Amino acid sequence: MEETQLKNEIRNSIEHKLSRHYGISVEEASRNQMYKTCARIVRDLLLEKRAKYHEEMKKKQNKKIYYLCMEFLIGRSLKNNIYNLGLDNELQEVLSDWNFQLEDLYEEEPDAGLGNGGLGRLASCFMDSLATLGYPAMGFSICYEYGLFKQKIVDGWQMELPDIWLPGGEVWLKKRTDLTFPVKFEGELKEVWTENGLRIDYNNCNEVEAVAYDMMISGADSDDVAVLRLWKAQDIKNFDMNSFSNGDYNRAMMENTSAELICKVLYPSDNHAEGKTLRIRQEYFLVSASIQNIIHDHLRKYGTLNNFSEKVAIHINDTHPAMCIPELMRIFMDEYQYTWNDAYKMVIDSVTYTNHTVLAEALEKWPEVLIKQQLPRIYEILKELNEQFCQQLWNQYPGDWDRIERMAIISNGQIRMANLSVIGSSHVNGVSKLHSDILKNDVFHDFYQNTPWKFTNVTNGIAHRRWLCQANPELTKLLDECIGDEYKKDASKLAHFRKYHDNLDVLQRLDNIKLNNKIRFSNLMKNKGVTIDPYSMFVVQAKRLHEYKRQLLNVLRIISLYLDLKENPNMHVVPQTFLFAAKAAPGYFAAKEVIKLINHLSVEIEKDPVLRQNIRVVFLENYCVTMAETLMPAAEVSEQISLAGKEASGTGNMKMMINGALTMGTMDGANVEIFDAVGKDNIFIFGMNADEVERRLKSGYAASFYYQNNPKIRRVLDCLRKGFNGESFESIYRYLLVGEYGMGDPYMCLADFDDYLKVHDQLSETYHNRNKWNTMSLYNIAGAERFAADRSVQDYASQIWGIEPLK
Numbered sequence: 001m002e003e004t005q006l007k008n009e010i011r012n013s014i015e016h017k018l019s020r021h022y023g024i025s026v027e028e029a030s031r032n033q034m035y036k037t038c039a040r041i042v043r044d045l046l047l048e049k050r051a052k053y054h055e056e057m058k059k060k061q062n063k064k065i066y067y068l069c070m071e072f073l074i075g076r077s078l079k080n081n082i083y084n085l086g087l088d089n090e091l092q093e094v095l096s097d098w099n100f101q102l103e104d105l106y107e108e109e110p111d112a113g114l115g116n117g118g119l120g121r122l123a124s125c126f127m128d129s130l131a132t133l134g135y136p137a138m139g140f141s142i143c144y145e146y147g148l149f150k151q152k153i154v155d156g157w158q159m160e161l162p163d164i165w166l167p168g169g170e171v172w173l174k175k176r177t178d179l180t181f182p183v184k185f186e187g188e189l190k191e192v193w194t195e196n197g198l199r200i201d202y203n204n205c206n207e208v209e210a211v212a213y214d215m216m217i218s219g220a221d222s223d224d225v226a227v228l229r230l231w232k233a234q235d236i237k238n239f240d241m242n243s244f245s246n247g248d249y250n251r252a253m254m255e256n257t258s259a260e261l262i263c264k265v266l267y268p269s270d271n272h273a274e275g276k277t278l279r280i281r282q283e284y285f286l287v288s289a290s291i292q293n294i295i296h297d298h299l300r301k302y303g304t305l306n307n308f309s310e311k312v313a314i315h316i317n318d319t320h321p322a323m324c325i326p327e328l329m330r331i332f333m334d335e336y337q338y339t340w341n342d343a344y345k346m347v348i349d350s351v352t353y354t355n356h357t358v359l360a361e362a363l364e365k366w367p368e369v370l371i372k373q374q375l376p377r378i379y380e381i382l383k384e385l386n387e388q389f390c391q392q393l394w395n396q397y398p399g400d401w402d403r404i405e406r407m408a409i410i411s412n413g414q415i416r417m418a419n420l421s422v423i424g425s426s427h428v429n430g431v432s433k434l435h436s437d438i439l440k441n442d443v444f445h446d447f448y449q450n451t452p453w454k455f456t457n458v459t460n461g462i463a464h465r466r467w468l469c470q471a472n473p474e475l476t477k478l479l480d481e482c483i484g485d486e487y488k489k490d491a492s493k494l495a496h497f498r499k500y501h502d503n504l505d506v507l508q509r510l511d512n513i514k515l516n517n518k519i520r521f522s523n524l525m526k527n528k529g530v531t532i533d534p535y536s537m538f539v540v541q542a543k544r545l546h547e548y549k550r551q552l553l554n555v556l557r558i559i560s561l562y563l564d565l566k567e568n569p570n571m572h573v574v575p576q577t578f579l580f581a582a583k584a585a586p587g588y589f590a591a592k593e594v595i596k597l598i599n600h601l602s603v604e605i606e607k608d609p610v611l612r613q614n615i616r617v618v619f620l621e622n623y624c625v626t627m628a629e630t631l632m633p634a635a636e637v638s639e640q641i642s643l644a645g646k647e648a649s650g651t652g653n654m655k656m657m658i659n660g661a662l663t664m665g666t667m668d669g670a671n672v673e674i675f676d677a678v679g680k681d682n683i684f685i686f687g688m689n690a691d692e693v694e695r696r697l698k699s700g701y702a703a704s705f706y707y708q709n710n711p712k713i714r715r716v717l718d719c720l721r722k723g724f725n726g727e728s729f730e731s732i733y734r735y736l737l738v739g740e741y742g743m744g745d746p747y748m749c750l751a752d753f754d755d756y757l758k759v760h761d762q763l764s765e766t767y768h769n770r771n772k773w774n775t776m777s778l779y780n781i782a783g784a785e786r787f788a789a790d791r792s793v794q795d796y797a798s799q800i801w802g803i804e805p806l807k
């Protein structure tokens with residue numbers, strides 16, 4: 001379309017929508033009204049585009065991927081969609097005539113935080129790639145009324161506030177009144193023999209209605225629009241009038257509240273699974289609505305389910321939607337009269353599974369009694385699945401009870417969702433090479449011996465258009481000038497940037513860009529009352545707070561520096577700011593203690609004018625996608641210091657790398673592949689590797705040994721007892737030294753402490769050599785080429801899902 005014509009159309013639609021929704025003219029519109037108006041225009045454009053794409057899809061009949069995930073950490077959408085549609089320039093020009101700035105409008109949008117961390121953000125990055133690459137795809141999740149809590153720090157302590165995202169976020173949602181499915185809980189089963197065989201009647205159940213809300217995800221410069229379908233639970237219209245008119249108001253009311261409760265709030269805990277009824281109901285709600293929807297669509301398109309696994313790939317993102325395995329069985333058998341064996345085959349051939357964590361406490365196990373009571377039919381199917389599977393194992397490994405027990409779906413009154421997921425799917429994927437190896441050799445070793453062909457590796461990736469092109473426009477401009485803009489659609493082209501490794505002009509520009517991004521971030525924080533010196537080195541650890549991620553190790557080093565500087569105020573250090581951004585699960589006391597420690601240490605340092613010239617600790621309140629978008633481009637040192645073997649992949653490491661930060665990390669998760677990508681001279685690696693960790697755990701770790709033999713460690717730990725800003729951290733001292741079993745903390749912070757300090761000293765040395773530092777930074781940007789979500793999605797498509805782009 002011609003530019004002026006496009007601008008005229010935009011102008012007209014804005015005026016029209018403002019008048020229709022608010023009855024006002026442009027002159028009267030507030031920023032918020034203008035944001036919503038632009039969002040509505042973009043949404044309508046996407047709906048139109050989607051309709052066209054849908055027609056194509058119907059004609060071509062390609063296999064389609066359905067991505068089921070309890071979390072999508074979406075962040076803001078307006079900027080992303082405008083960028084992907086290529087409308088930024090025209091829209092800004094139209095808005096300028098009315099004295100509106102696009103950047104201001106973006107700030108009006110709430111951050112859709114329907115996820116905890118890595119898993120949910122990965123799902124969102126994948127949607128972007130699926131749409132851009134033109135794969136027929138759809139995401140399914142829950143439309144939580146409240147996303148991940150808002151974090152507030154009061155006297156150093158984390159407080160949680162509800163995240164009210166819908167007013168402002170709902171403009172992106174298109175309610176589909178034509179798409180509702182009943183989801184049934186509780187009740188009783190009755191087997192009825194008919195002339196057509198056995199029929200399962202399901203009585204007195206508690207039924208809720210799932211209503212679809214669609215969010216359109218535009219591909220970048222592509223015809224594809226992917227749909228993210230979020231389910232809301234509604235009280236069913238024809239609810240139990242009987243009990244109502246019998247005066248059983250309680251029951252009627254209960255049903256009402258429980259329906260609404262399902263979608264109330266996202267469980268704010270990652271890496272810790274609790275056997276809560278509501279969580280189980282949430283998971284089944286997502287699964288049942290989505291599976292019914294998938295089957296309904298399939299039948300409408302093909303008129304038969306016989307070709308189901310040929311045309312449908314269903315991906316379960318971690319075990320949270322694993323109930324789709326028995327749910328598919330239920331529908332195939334109870335509603336479409338498939339035999340058990342046929343149904344089972346169709347399930348395995350369509351379901352695939354990715355594991356995202358090896359922590360035992362994060363592997364979901366549900367009490368049998370709960371499932372039996374909440375989902376009686378699903379429970380029956382699970383029991384049958386378990387029995388058949390154990391029988392098969394018994395034939396393969398006669399007498400090997402231990403092995404059979406380990407591999408069973410049900411054991412000790414618990415249903416193990418991980419075992420169910422491996423058994424019921426055709427592919428079991430790990431999210432980095434190291435993690436995939438650990439799955440094979442450790443977590444799922446028995447299964448690997450049994451069905452080695454199921455196990456795959458597709459390393460995670462990030463939406464590089466969001467995390468580089470949109471988040472870092474200056475770097476993007478430099479890249480465009482140096483290597484052209486093909487890398488936007490083909491990230492492997494980023495590798496060409498290596499050519500400039502000795503180009504002094506480019507290196508200097510990298511330096512300037514980093515400084516500008518640091519200034520931008522500091523200014524943003526200034527508005528929130530936080531002072532950061534943009535001329536100090538930015539050392540960033542931004543991720544959920546968890547013991548295994550070892551934010552504590554970072555803090556211990558800072559305390560060590562702090563003590564050095566107190567003893568010797570003239571000591572020369574690189575002036576640096578330690579930026580922490582992390583939410584702790586509300587019930588995770590140990591994690592909240594660490595947040596408190598960081599905050600009190602920060603205040604203590606601020607009190608001393610000499611100290612604060614050199615080192616500064618800043619805890620960034622309420623970390624979210626939107627904050628990450630300005631933080632990642634400003635990071636110079638990316639702290640990725642988990643205990644080796646524990647971080648499945650990490651994706652923040654990739655986001656910082658692609659923005660030119662250097663990694664200070666252990667050989668864990670995707671750090672190993674970052675190391676491969678940039679080479680040993682362009683990364684700072686320290687500490688035990690995963691094998692050494694295993695060996696150390698076997699030989700026995702004793703924290704007291706380090707305390708006694710390492711004066712630096714002793715000094716730091718003693719300082720924790722004395723405390724900061726009037727607060728003692730005796731509990732952390734005891735945690736590190738004694739721990740639960742008398743041997744110290746399970747993540748062995750002290751074992752890696754020395755090496756961490758040593759390698760940080762090397763890093764400081766390097767930082768002085770600007771030329772060297774900038775060259776390393778350049779190699780990281782170029783090496784990030786392989787960590788694009790586009791690459792991950794292509795790997796999934798060809799190796800796991802068996803799908804192809806429409807065009």
Ligand code: 26W
Binds near residue numbers: 119122270273364
């Ligand atoms: C049931 C509670 C619960 C909720 C979420 C348990 C576990 C989770 C997630 C699996 C935790 C998570 O987000 N894991 C992260 O997934 C990222 C994407 O693959 C990885 O990069 C991170 O290493 C991993 O910690």
